[in-house]
Amino acid sequence: MPDSIIQVDELYKSYGAVEAVRGVSFAVDEGEIFGLLGPNGAGKTSTIEILEGLRTRDRGVARVCGLDPEKSGEKYKERIGAILQSTSLPDKIRVREAIELFAKFYRNRADTEGLLRRFQLEEKRNAFYSQLSGGQKQRLALAMALVNNPQVVFLDEPTAGLDPQVRREIYDIVEELRRDKKTVLLTTHYIEEAERLCDRVAIIDHGRVIAIGSPRELKHRSAGTTRIEVRLAHMPKDGALARLDGVADCREFDGTFVLHSARPTVTIVALVKELEAEQNELQSLEMFSPSLEDVFIELTGRRLRE
Amino acid sequence: MSRTWTLTKMRMRLAMRNRMFLFFSLVMPLGFLVFGVMIFSKGSPGLVAYILGAILTVTVMGSFWGLSVQLVTFREQGILRRFRLAPVGAGPLLASSILSNYFLIIPSVLVEMFVCRWAFHMETWGNLWAIIVLVTFGSATFSAFGLIVASITNTMQETQIINQLVWTVFLFLSGASFPLAIFPQWIQRCALFNPATYLATGLEAATTNLVSTGEILTDVLALAIGLYAAFEISRQIFRWEPEAKVPRRAKLWVLAVLVPFLAFGAYENAGGTRLARIQHDFQHITGQLSMPPVPRSR
The missing domain is CATH 3.40.50.300 (P-loop containing nucleotide triphosphate hydrolases)
Known part of the structure; x- marks a missing residue:
């Protein structure tokens, strides 16, 4: 070079x-x-x-x-x-x-x-x-x-x-x-x-x-997914969030579930239905455009500031 | 050379803004001088000059204490590593420590001399050339000793402990606080290995005008060799980074600084006339000549 x-x-x-x-x-x-x-x-x-x-x-x-x-x-x-x-x-x-x-x-x-x-x-x-x-x-x-x-x-x-x-x-x-x-x-x-x-x-x-x-x-490498971070009143059933429509990846960090979804609207609808069925409650939900943080999570399984 | 001078000027400026420095380098020695003269001189101009020699020694040796503390503080605070980024080597940085210290003690030395001459009626200025040469080499040598301590200690706590130990030896086993002549013979012989002895006895003889400039050559030579050894070794083992530890082998090198003084001490013990001179000068000054004076055989 x-x-x-x-x-x-x-x-x-x-x-x-x-x-x-x-x-x-x-x-x-x-x-x-x-x-x-x-x-x-x-x-x-x-x-x-x-x-x-x-x-x-x-x-x-x-x-x-x-x-x-x-x-x-x-x-x-x-x-x-x-x-x-x-x-x-x-x-x-x-x-x-x-x-x-x-x-x-x-x-x-x-x-x-x-x-x-x-x-x-x-x-x-x-x-x-x-x-x-x-x-x-x-x-x-x-x-x-x-x-x-x-x-x-x-x-x-x-x-x-x-x-x-x-x-x-x-x-x-x-x-x-x-x-x-x-x-x-x-x-x-x-x-x-x-x-x-x-x-x-x-x-x-x-x-x-x-x-x-x-x-x-x-950021393109993170497959153009949107990051959805949710906090719930109770722990969901094992793997329930990972099976939601559109979810490509799901990890938990200190009680916050981080979902990566290619179709965020579909995922959120599915999430609400799942919580209703489980009689669980949504405490917070935030959506983020793909960022370098997502790339880091994808590559290491950890958050950058852990 | 210009970098050394730039750093020297800056360090002098910083020291002048430091109240602790002004207190320890100017006010405290002057206080000791006034106190010493009022208590011990009994109106004798000879004793005033002798006490002045001792206080000048303490003033000059003070470089040792101040520099080691300052350099370790700079290293611990990460100030040295900022200088390391610039094209400045350890040599100019260390040389500027010695130079700035020298220029900073000159006002103290002058004030102490003027106070003795005019307020305490010291009869003469003593051997001025000998005083200038001894103050110059003494300041540089003891500054370099301070650099050595800064190089081998890792923390301020360690620096303070080593300084206390070394300072005690410098102060009490050299004639700077108590006249060497009043100690038992074996202590006087041990004191001949102490670098501070060459400065103290030289300055005391110079202020009392009992030596010619030529007669202090061995004192100056001992200090000059000590300066060269201490400066070179501290330059070699200098550390910029707080976390860099000095290797154990390097600590052994530090002992090399003592070699010239071991050699001079051995020579003086074997056949030198320094102890006789010290005894003679002290008896001359105090006028306590109940014993027959030891002839000076230089």
Whole structure:
């Protein structure tokens, strides 16, 4: 793949007896926003930190911009920017100072004032890091990731723990990166984030890539079924819900029954009849268009956030 | 070099915003100085100068404590791993720790000297060149010792325990708190293996103007070799990540820092004149010359 700016092939990483990454392979094209989607502990952060040069791999190939992250040192660091999942700055550093400090480490430097403007940090330029809100800290982290005008940007769980409004702000910034033709590799366990931002997604579970493609392609793989989630007053008879008309798949997660149906209306009518016959009651019913969550359930039998 | 300087400036700025730093590096040593002079000097300018030497030693050695704690805090909070992403190696980061610490203790050293000269009527400035050289190498060497502690400890709790142990030895077995001359001979001989002894006895002799700059060369040499060994070893075993543990074999390397001081201690014990000099200087300053003074044989 000559256009691939990130190439990962059969990547392995263990921590003692725990195999965190087990043969992960994928390639990212220049200017693409590529997502690693998976539950906590799936191996996403280990994979991205190997690519950032923060961790050594046990075996396999990792190349970014044609360079080996493990061996290329400063030359490599000049070309990448990143937001780490767990990191911080000294409490008493000011916003402007932090951006200027990190900019001075690089040969190719972005304009500090421009970054403050772009990330809406102008008013907070003289505030200490400890005085910033979670969203402001994340915007500062993004600004610092771009101080060297990087070719490739790594975002490890960029919106984890942020409220929905701040999350939307971060989404807008990532969209800007797309317009700037930056290549972005992001990890997330939020379905909507992967669907909204990513050109392509690799779904990771237990250290392995279990599916890869654009969100649309992946959703098509779930056979165009609609997800119906129901909660009942009593447990239904064994297999009763799986036998309903139109149901392709039925699983239970903590008392919620998740049905996948190609004909949702028919399934709901059949469900109501079945409950009447069993003298059972419907506590709640929700319908969802096919999503990456459904793909994950289909492939693993588990929910993404379990 | 520019990265080291950039980091040095930033770390100085951060330290100046830290009230704890200002208290421990400026206020507390000054308090000890005033207290020490008022209680022990009995109006003798010679004793004021001697006490100044001891307080300068404590001020300079303080680098050891502050740096280890700061670096471990930075590692535990994930601050170091953010720096690791940038094109900054362990060398500039560690060098900036030593440099910023050096520049930050200079005001304390100056204040302590001016207070002694003008408020406590110290007769001379002492051997200024010797003081400058010893403060410079002492600060760098003890900062590097702090970096070593930060490199081999995994948590703040471990750092505090090791710091307490090492600090006790530095403070009480060097002449920095109690004059070495008042200890039994065998303790004085043990103290010759202590890095802090070279700083304390050197500074005490320099502030009391009892040595020439040339005479402190062995003190400076011991500190310089210790600095080189400590800096190189801490650079080799430096860890950016909180979860990265230092291998047991690397901890053994740390003992290499002590080799120069073991060598100097063995030399001084075998045939050196340092203990005689310490005894002579102390008797000279206190004026307690009931015993015939030990001739200085340098």
